[in-house]
Amino acid sequence: MDIKEGCDLSFRRGESECKLVHVTDALATMEQIVSHSGPYKDVAPFDLIFIDADKTRLLEYVEASLSLLRTGGLIIVDNVLWKGLVLEAAGASNGSEENKDIDGNIGLEKEEFKRSRRARKLAGIMHRFNEAMANDERLEVMMLPIRDGLTMIRKR
């Protein structure tokens, strides 16, 4: 197996093929497929696109995916609940203070919050992404609270 920068590995099993590609920017590769250029110009459309990449660019991945999907195809986005932290993110953006729990565990939670500032920041990004999906009239969105949250998106 020749694993190096930019490698393109192909594996077969029965009638199926699995291709693993090292990319510098997945979005660039996706846009290349959209414009029917580059090494994978003829692979679209896809039945299913699974997005488990850089959480800060999810909107762009979804936008590119919409052009790569067959009619009736599905986009699935992973980690949309961000370990449940999206709840706090939603609370913060609504200005509510739901997080003060009755057991008086606020201090402990604050500690936790400080430790995971980065996680909270990403939870905020994830929450805004979820909002954008739900408000996009082009899309039919179904969020499944399994594991870390999966959102299934279909073009209307």
Next chain:
Amino acid sequence: MSVGIRCVKVGAYLTQELNFTNVSRLAGGIIAYDRKVNVEESKEESLFKGTNYVFDGRVGRAITDDKLGECITCGVKTNLISNCKNTNCHKRMVQCEKCRDAYLGTCSDACKQRVVNMEKSKSQGIAPFSSATVNDNYKEADVPNLSNVEDYAEYYSSSSAPLLDEIQKNTEHFFPTGAHMVSGSTQGQFLKTLASLTKEGKILEVGTFSGYATTCFWSGINEREEGGFVLSLERDIRAVELAGRHFKLMEDYSAGVESATEARKLRESDFDPFIGKPFFKNWLESVNHIHLTI
């Protein structure tokens, strides 16, 4: 290019590993040497040839005019160093002036296309979606406590393929901070089922990581009479190292006990996706090369 910033390490390597005794370091480093040779105009001919890599906007400073690098695009000799203009790639590279123009300062067709598309959407005033621009790789502290309901659901579902369990364990072993990122058994089965129900079995995965979800999709399309195709894209070369090995096992043995046994051996072998990665390995080789040609 300079190995100046690593010279302490190289020095130690030469004396401790290669048993050199007469090793010394250049006072003030290459920067001071450059000043002496070029700025103070001494008559000495520079022993340093080519361009010195520097950590500021200049990227490289030409100490002599020798063109010692090879253009990443066309292979012609050049001394120009730059970063790929696709900001999300930003790869450091040696590229000649001609190719820099032709590729708009990017490293590949894909990155060029990306830059062109960015410009297009800007000029048309379309900003379809713009995500926040946090670029760090995310690192998570702790795996969350799975709720009992999840455990219950997993317990009363069919168990996943043996290979998947080993992929999960390999992920925990080789990427301890990212171990929670694998899909897990219940979700994995769900993804597999979805893949098996698709119209043509064509799947794109953005972010392979250790190959857990990919293997689920692949198993799913294998249940279709006509088979299918999974294209999986990954940015981290270390993840490609690990996932590639998992896929090879899937190819050779499918996802059963036999491939699981082989997958377990990865943890017991001296395989390590972190060591021997291009930068570190090539660098050591170049050090050995210096020692051989002096």
